Amino acid sequence: MVNFDKETNRVHTNAIKWDNRKEVFGKEDVLPLWVADMDFETPKEVIEAMQKRIQHGIFGYTDIPDKLYDAVIDWNWKRHEWKIEKANIVFNNNVLSSINALLRILSKEGDGILMLTPVYFPFFNIVNMLKRVPIYSEMKVVDDRYAIDFDDLEKQIIEQKPKVLLFCNPHNPGGRVWNQEELKKVIELCERYHIEIISDDIHKDIVFPYITYTPMINMTTTYKEHIFTITAPTKIFNIAGIKAAYTIFYNDNMKKRFTLETKKMNYSSLNILAIEATLAAYTKCAYWVDELCDYLQEGYQIIRDGLKNTKFHCLESEGTFLVWIDYRKFNLSSDEMEKRLINAGLGIQMGKQFGEAGTPFFRLNIGTQHDNLHKAVKLLKEVDRAVTK
Structure with missing residues (x-):
């Protein structure tokens, strides 16, 4: 059993989440549940793989080995029944740069990009x-x-004529893992109106028990060449600082154009440690993911149940380590709610950052020890009492 309750001090490690509290919240004495990384140690197999590579002592230019492609293919088939071949994969060092490159190819200045809000x-x-x-x-x-x-969605498509849909599955910040019927409807609309789809699936491995993630590509036989999925091992294995991602293409021409565009941007592929970390994670750490998802689901219940008798309300979540909390019953502005949360000692991300639709909500990171989540519930109850007394 993995001990996710073990606390590791992240202060003074240049961790944005912990070491930027004064800069972001105006004081150090804040429980930081904002930035989307976790407070759990990376699986020991991943750490050992990187340590072994470091002990070699030479870190020159490195090719991506075939066994890494095999690991990606095997992982996604076993976990998600997603059929990927080596020719479909392009490794990148992060999801956002890949989105940037795809948008450069699929659209031009002045073109519309459609998003479902609130969104990342x-x-x-x-x-x-x-x-x-x-x-x-x-x-x-x-x-x-x-x-x-x-x-x-169809109204916006007809009236605004977007070129690309920028999608998120599982959804950040809402915690939805889109079901097959929903994915089919999205694809049908995009196919009817000739809209390309970029799907950010970085959270795909973080789903709660009895919930199934479905790759959008599995829901069509006629529109695969127009769907570009970007994902990564970084969220699920807590290795965001190592930089690793990959994009899946079922369109050879787009794959070539993407590769050329990333060269223009001097956008590198995986570094030495990212290769070792991803390989170890995908070949040795399935057990860790299963236990983590159970732990996160328990953490979600701590927050949801803990807020039941308050004016805060935690929306139903199906995955990710981010929960979305509704504070509309307080009738407070975003700035006033943020001020009260910070004064209570809680650092979160306000919903207005995720678009106007997110204004009466905030996002809270449950990727931390359960003790911290119990503390968060206590702090939120203090805010509730202070406002409602």
Whole structure:
């Protein structure tokens, strides 16, 4: 059994989550549950693989070995029944740079990029920096979880004529793991109106028990060449600082154009340690992922159950280590709620960063020890009492 309750001091390790508290929240005395990395040690097999490589002592230019392709193929087939071949894979060093390169290829300045909001805020940054036009379709909260408003989605497509849909599966920050029916509907709309799809699936391995992640590509036989999925081992194995990702193509021409575009950007592939870490993770650490997902689901229940008798409400989640909390019952502005949370000693990310649709919510990271989540519940209850007394 993995001891996820073990605490490791991350202070003074240049960890953004812990060492930037004064800069972000104005004080050090804050429990940081904001940045989307976890407070768990990386699997020992991954650490040992990197240590072994470091002991070699030479770190020159390195090719990606065939066995890494095999590991990616095997992992995704066994975990998700996703059929990938070596020719489909292009390794990258992070998801966002890959999105950037794909948008450069699939669109031009002034073109519309469609997003389902609230959504991971760096999407907005990339679209704006590339001088594309952001187009938003707001999701609805139905039965205590996010649902795609397909009527509005089609309305935005017809009226705004986007070139690309920038999708997120599982969804950040909403915690939805889109089901097969939803994915089929999205594909059908995009195929009907000739919209390319970029799907950020970095959280795909972090799903709660009895929930199934479905690769969008598995839901079509006619539109595969227009779906580009980017994913990574970095979230699930807590190795974001090592930089590793890969993009899956079922379109040879687009794969060639992507490779050329990344060369223009001097955008590198995997470094030596990323190769070793990914290989060890995908070949030796399935047990770790299973135990982690159980632990995260328990952590989610700590937050959800702990807030039941407060004005805070934790939306239903199916995956990721991020939960989405509704504070509309307080009738407070985003700035006022953020101030109260910080004063109580809790550092989170306010929903307004994820688009206007996210304003009455905030995102809380449960990828930490359960003791910290119990502390978070206590702090949130203090805020609730202070406002409602």
